[in-house]
Amino acid sequence: MEEIRFLPCGDSAITVVFSREMSEEANRKLHFLAAQIERERIPGVSETVPAFCSITVYFDPLRISRIKLEKKISRLIRAYREDAAAPRRVFLIPVCYEDAFAPDMADVCRLTGLTKEEVIQIHSSTDYLIYMLGFLPGFPYLGGMDPRIEAPRLDTPRTAIPEGAVGIGGKQTGIYPLASPGGWRLIGQTPVKVYDPTRNMPILYRAGDYIRFCPISAAEFEARRNSAGEIEVREESAV
Amino acid sequence: MKMTVLSPGPLSTVQDEGRFGFMSTGFSPGGAMDTYSMRIANILVGNAPGDGVIEMTMLGMSVSFSCTAVIALTGADMEPAINGTPVAMYTAAEVHAGDILSMKMARSGMRSYLAVAGGFDLPYAMGSMSTNLKCGLGGFSGRKLQSGDEIPLRQSFSLAHLGNRKTEPENVYPDGIGIRVILGPQEDYFTDKGIETFLNTTYTVSEKSDRMGVRLDGDSIENKNGVDILSDGIATGAVQIPASGTPIIMMADRQTTGGYAKIANVISADLPKMAQARPGTRIRFTAVTEKEAVRLKKQQEQKLKALAYMSVFAKQRG
Known part of the structure; x- marks a missing residue:
């Protein structure tokens, strides 16, 4: 593991860098730090933003100095043990891959040389780590997509993508939690409300959790749309 | 009511x-x-x-x-x-x-x-x-x-x-303003010449600015090997340099993470000035130390505290 580095972001934030490359280990470690910071309630620290291989910590320099905060963070990280990681949460997200919900499926099949059934089977048989959330509220940057279903982004992004759309963009796959413009190739849609501002946790999952896509029929999609939408979460011991 | x-x-x-x-x-x-x-x-x-x-x-x-x-x-x-x-x-x-x-x-x-x-x-x-x-x-x-x-x-x-x-x-918001910054977090993505350009150019606020970001027109900032980074967290006032080379200052409605290198961050005390810069405003950046930035922030907070304190007694004075 590389030494962590602290980068200043003005007078009220620092970015703690764990590694220069994307790695599951670095990502696990920074989510551990995020949890520790939240638990410690360090006076003067307001919140954190975990990313691929770094975490940005926001603070009030009139309440805690950067030097003091860096020392505190270094101490918290030293408590990290591989086996101490919390059990992983896997969110089972139902996705309808049928034609009406998958405008780019034919293109993805053409670009990958796979059949529709193969694309669905490959896409729905991985537990994807949520490295970070960004771009839009709840938009997950997922790691671990099978390279066989990689497909380049659209040359011209769509101006409107519906809420819940599931797409592939290059080496990544993800969900659009709210209607938005975007350039990923759409291969399905979930009826689950990933974003609901009236919930205590407006976004269903957090960075550091895992997502598994579960194929459903169009009839199931309609049945689940607008229903309270209980979604299944499995807790599994950490790897 | x-x-x-x-x-x-x-x-x-x-x-x-x-x-x-x-x-x-x-x-x-x-x-x-x-x-x-x-x-x-x-x-x-x-x-x-x-x-x-x-x-x-x-x-x-x-x-x-x-x-x-x-x-x-x-x-x-x-x-x-x-x-x-x-x-x-x-x-x-x-x-x-x-x-x-x-x-x-x-x-x-x-x-x-x-x-x-x-x-x-x-x-x-x-x-x-x-x-x-x-x-x-x-x-x-x-x-x-x-x-x-x-x-x-x-x-x-x-x-x-x-x-x-x-x-x-x-x-009173003048047509030309000085904005103080702390260099980083990714100033090492830019050449010495690029940093010099950033600190010595008079930039102009673009019409395309909004609550997400203040976009600037002016000289392009030279980078070493591109400006793409693995996305990381963004603070208010971050000065992002996209491939075009002209700065975007990230404001209230910014994305929380971004994939462009950030050459500097506007100090807290100068964010209000930045927010009031209308299209056409000329801007020069100056690098200051973190100590100076914190001192200026403290000064601003004390002014607000004093105002709040005086206001409490306003009623008694009538």
Whole structure:
């Protein structure tokens, strides 16, 4: 593991860098730090933003100095043990891959040389780590997509993508939690409300959790749309 | 008890100090662009400094009141008038049922703040009254104000309750400003020449600026091997340099993470100035130390504290 580095972001934030490359280990470690910071309630620290291989910590320099905060963070990280990681949460997200919900499926099949059934089977048989959330509220940057279903982004992004759309963009796959413009190739849609501002946790999952896509029929999609939408979460011991 | 919008102006939204605690799930903090002016407006009408206010952009709105209320306007001077009679900025003023408060184009600066004593009776969404336009969340039905909107007030106040509150106007925003920055987090992505360009060029605020970011026109900043980074967290005032080489300063409605290198970050004390820079404003950047940035922030906070303290005694003095 590389030494962590602290980068200043003005007078009220620092970015703690764990590694220069994307790695599951670095990502696990920074989510551990995020949890520790939240638990410690360090006076003067307001919140954190975990990313691929770094975490940005926001603070009030009139309440805690950067030097003091860096020392505190270094101490918290030293408590990290591989086996101490919390059990992983896997969110089972139902996705309808049928034609009406998958405008780019034919293109993805053409670009990958796979059949529709193969694309669905490959896409729905991985537990994807949520490295970070960004771009839009709840938009997950997922790691671990099978390279066989990689497909380049659209040359011209769509101006409107519906809420819940599931797409592939290059080496990544993800969900659009709210209607938005975007350039990923759409291969399905979930009826689950990933974003609901009236919930205590407006976004269903957090960075550091895992997502598994579960194929459903169009009839199931309609049945689940607008229903309270209980979604299944499995807790599994950490790897 | 309500305030009715007669004409909304191009972009008037309810904002407060921001929506905190949700950045890790991708929600922009939002809130007033110029939080300094916002807090002064609230203090002048006896509200908590971070309460909801209306932020108006370039062109002010016209509103009518259904009851006696105390208002204050800060930030850009949009020549406010009550029933056509000019009313001072940075001064608590009383309006009565049927009165019309109207505003014009900002004489200088970009954003004006209207606070009403007692505050707006609007629901909090995820802990904040700020309008998040992208999510249709918070503020008044999650959108910018429109003609006919009726904004409920929590309470009716008169100046007799509050005393005579005013402060020196700070609403002169020159055409050319100096903005102080701390270099980093990714200044090592740029050549020495690039950093020199950044600190020695007079940039101009572009028409394409908005609440997400202030875009600048001017000399392109040279990088070493590209500006793409593995996305990381962004602080307010981050100076992003995309491939085009001209800076974008990330503001209230920015994305929480981004994949372009950030050469520097505007210091907290200069964010209000940045927020008031209208298209065409000329900007020069100066690098300062973190110690200096914290000293300036402290100075600004002390000014606000002193104002809040004086305001408490305003009533006794009458």
